[in-house]
Amino acid sequence: MEKQFDFEHYKKQAVEDLLSGKKQIDGPDGVLAPLLKQFLEAALDAEVKSHVKSSKGIGEANRRNGRMRKEVRSMSGGVFDLETPRDRTGTFEPQIVEKRQVFLGESLERKVLLMYAHGMSYEGISQELYQIYGIEASAAFISSVTDKVLPMMDQWRRRPLEGVYSFVFLDAMHFRIRGDDGRVENRMLYLVYGITTSGYKDVLGMYLAPSEGAKFWLQVLSDLQQRGVEDLLIVSVDGLKGFEEAIRAIFPKAEVQGCIVHQIRHSFKFVSDKDLRTFAKDLKPVYTAVDEAQARQRMDELEEKWGKKYPPVIKSWRDNWERLTTFYKYPQAIRTIMYTTNPIESLNRSVRKITKTKGAFASETALLKLVYLIIDQKAQKWSKKIHNWGEIASQLDIIFGERAGISISD
Numbered sequence: 001m002e003k004q005f006d007f008e009h010y011k012k013q014a015v016e017d018l019l020s021g022k023k024q025i026d027g028p029d030g031v032l033a034p035l036l037k038q039f040l041e042a043a044l045d046a047e048v049k050s051h052v053k054s055s056k057g058i059g060e061a062n063r064r065n066g067r068m069r070k071e072v073r074s075m076s077g078g079v080f081d082l083e084t085p086r087d088r089t090g091t092f093e094p095q096i097v098e099k100r101q102v103f104l105g106e107s108l109e110r111k112v113l114l115m116y117a118h119g120m121s122y123e124g125i126s127q128e129l130y131q132i133y134g135i136e137a138s139a140a141f142i143s144s145v146t147d148k149v150l151p152m153m154d155q156w157r158r159r160p161l162e163g164v165y166s167f168v169f170l171d172a173m174h175f176r177i178r179g180d181d182g183r184v185e186n187r188m189l190y191l192v193y194g195i196t197t198s199g200y201k202d203v204l205g206m207y208l209a210p211s212e213g214a215k216f217w218l219q220v221l222s223d224l225q226q227r228g229v230e231d232l233l234i235v236s237v238d239g240l241k242g243f244e245e246a247i248r249a250i251f252p253k254a255e256v257q258g259c260i261v262h263q264i265r266h267s268f269k270f271v272s273d274k275d276l277r278t279f280a281k282d283l284k285p286v287y288t289a290v291d292e293a294q295a296r297q298r299m300d301e302l303e304e305k306w307g308k309k310y311p312p313v314i315k316s317w318r319d320n321w322e323r324l325t326t327f328y329k330y331p332q333a334i335r336t337i338m339y340t341t342n343p344i345e346s347l348n349r350s351v352r353k354i355t356k357t358k359g360a361f362a363s364e365t366a367l368l369k370l371v372y373l374i375i376d377q378k379a380q381k382w383s384k385k386i387h388n389w390g391e392i393a394s395q396l397d398i399i400f401g402e403r404a405g406i407s408i409s410d
Helices: 007-020 032-057 108-117 122-133 139-158 214-226 243-250 260-268 273-287 292-306 311-319 332-338 342-355 364-379 389-404
Strands: 064-073 079-087 164-178 184-196 201-209 231-237 255-258
Touching (some): 032 079, 122 139, 164 364, 231 243, 231 332, 255 260
Parallel strands (some): 231 255
Antiparallel strands (some): 164 184, 184 201
């Protein structure tokens, strides 16, 4: 017969130990651990009793079958042996403390994932867990925990998307990945960031490739289409090779806007330091003009003044003029969003801030896993519509009509 826990006696002894300084409230030998043990074992007994009763109710010959002992640790640092009851058929699945759970309170796995998502190395995570909780976690254990997000990541990358997106932004980031043969290779990671017809931010997908081109972009856009996207109204990109050819094949009605900010940065690379301030001042009227006609006039003036000294700059603007000036078709509220890829660059900065100390990633999966967790953390904060969405939505509805898919009452 099991010895009953004498709560009154334990309470008296615990108070004496606390007052004398023999024990602390929490910690490995704290007075809370035995109380927690008794509570949990009582709860587990109630669980198995209910399970056995339910089993008999459906005709199963089930009964209790002893206990299984395991060491568990609480968030306060208390450590104790927990006895979990078993049943004869092996169908009992405890809920209050699951079968393989050895850490109580907030999920240890969630803590590991949060630390990993903030860029901590396996070694750093291991040290943190030991310092705070006294838990020795191997790199293999931490890797197994972070690998548990892979099915979620795969599901996220395959999830159905909305039929129409008002704005879509694409940009690339460069990473180094170590191959199976130990050689480090460059990879480009592309994020597709969108604004829904209700004005909310969303990351539609992430795609990894050694290089870009029409074939690659055809695969990306086909993936979006297969996941439910029927139309994109306005797409802002940074001179992605082969993109315009691909989008004309999948979403032929989409308006494509080249990123003005990237074009300006590219231009400045060819201008000497002594001319940079003056050149920048002369260039600004080109992209801040009232309309495309005025912008073209300002471009002519820029070429007249600087064309002979910096012909590559002028040629770049002329060659890309059509996609750089798409935004002039639209009212100011829409222009402000579409003429730059800044919305996605903000997300990319968050990714770079965390990944910049990583050097070369061990694999493509390691990179995608970390970026997915970063996106997931950012997306949890996207609960509000973008600024001035009411005005923007009204303008999109007038310009694109039924294509816009916008309900003004949203």
